[in-house]
Amino acid sequence: MKKLLSILCMVLALAACGKKEENQNNVKLTVKIGASFPLSGNMASIGNAAQKALSAAIDEVNKNPDNKYFYQLIVENDQMDPRQINSVASKFIYQDQVNVMFSYFSIANRIMAPLAAQNQIINFSFGFGNDGLQSKYNFQNFLTVEAENQAVIKFFKAKKIKNVDLVYQNIGAADEFLNPLLVLLKQEGIAYNVHRFNKNERDFSILVSKIKNSSSQAVLVYAFEPEADILTKEFRQQSLSKIVAYNDGLPMTNDYDLYEGYYNIGSVLTPEQYKMLWGLKGQNAAYATYLYDSGKIIVDAYEHAPTTHKVPTADEISDYLHAHEVYSGVVNSYKLDAKGQFHSAGQTTIIKNGQLTVYGD
Template structure:
């Protein structure tokens, strides 16, 4: 009898807690209500799918922080023609299936456009959904295949420089330094595969030979076996297409086995986390990257300089840390979308059309000039070559 009484009391407490919870929810304004009251007009809903946790978190976290900062600033200044931005950010956990589920959820909630994802694989996973639902998407990842061919990617754009843009920068460096035999190491995923395709195309008729080709998984903890083969190959330089943490592990392994040839990474390592995880082994690494990391070293006449310095100042004040290229991709995507919204209003088709008309937009990653045949809009002048020197980025070309 005592047990029955206790169960009844427990059920009554649960019922009471449920009633209290409902009362509190009814009294608390929703996120959308908060946004609406801030601008006075109906909010423009947008969504972001980012790799905030998982293997690509070093990309997604600064992108999330940048978007939160920019939405706050924009809404404080009246939003888009009086319409505040209602941004919902979802973490795909660096997983392609989670990316699909997230983008479907955001579209069902009425998102006018999608920003993301952070990496090539998670971005590629969302394309079928945004294409079929006719929702504009601006990826923050690098693989050319995210936006190519444009005849099959009418709704997809991206802000990171494409692999071929960066590889052409590397090829120029190799030729200038008479490095004709290279090793190519890459992640076993969409980003790595696209890098492999781009390097294979770029070396044709260039006089440069790939004498070793090795791949590894994003979760691998030791790339010594692959690097041992590189060491025996006679390669004069090693090019790596990867992101942290695997890119950092490989860099440490590279130094540990005594390889002394130039180590050239992709822009996938364009953040301080890569340097930190490499535990001192990153010094000497060369890579093509956007100008953000060396903003103070570029010419005052560069059209991007003021934009770069403004972003650095805003981000540093907000987070007490310097931004990186990945946050820059989010800055570009958000501003490209806002520019489109200002002209198109809450119309997905019109937003898509305005994105494709983008010309002369000075961003963090470069000056964007998009066309129906080019949904990235960045050329080689958007990148510079840098070298890691005592844990810092140094402009070399």
């Protein structure tokens, strides 16, 4: 028992030593922004890039002496695990008493969105599947499934593809895309074969062999790291000569040689983004830049929303955001709909001569 107490004391002492980032400017009031990302585990590369992007946006904003408020970013690791996400959300809401929450991926959003609505806190999400979770306080900024799938169809038409192999990881986000995409493919008269694989699969030799011998002209992949890399290595090893495209796969890689000549369809990577990758190359920069823009959007709302309080309330921020509808960021221009969804167009890129380049029609 003494040892138990000594270990607990040690941990508590460690915690007591801690000092979170404080408002460096005593004059300004603080707006607290809680961001929940997967910073360890399978999705860590995406989460870490997102964290860097949001931090970059907030750091830039805090350098402006004319701002009314100081923006304090509180980042927590949710490991993309529902139990952890719930704990992080509780900490943000009850302990840190944040003004805004950022939740990543649909899993986090499905837990945090109802809590945000219940506690009247602005929640920015980057996942899909917002149906049934809409509230005045929930906003979603990423390509919609429709926009991303339309970009896929546009690409297939441009390449005159009539038969495609779809290789989709067996995860929720992939399902969100796949089912509507199949409907669109049928409508466009494009034949397809669907191949699914689970997280942690490492041997794709049989799958690639099947694809190689199929009558398809192209392969569309939806996969995260490291499975995407392993699958792509297998494409190279078996000298697959078909058109290979990824649904938001390429911005995740740091191995541009491996993906040379392959396409990415989905999230936008504009020339402006090249200027501001903050060393994010190889860390899923495209997703992260949506976070950057969202950070700027929410700060803009706090700085300019009409308020009768010291700090604008969530209702006032929501009203301000909805009153404007059109936003332009470094990623894209966005149109906000009544449900809190920011709409923007998808885009295709290609890795050409070791560079991720915008691919025209």
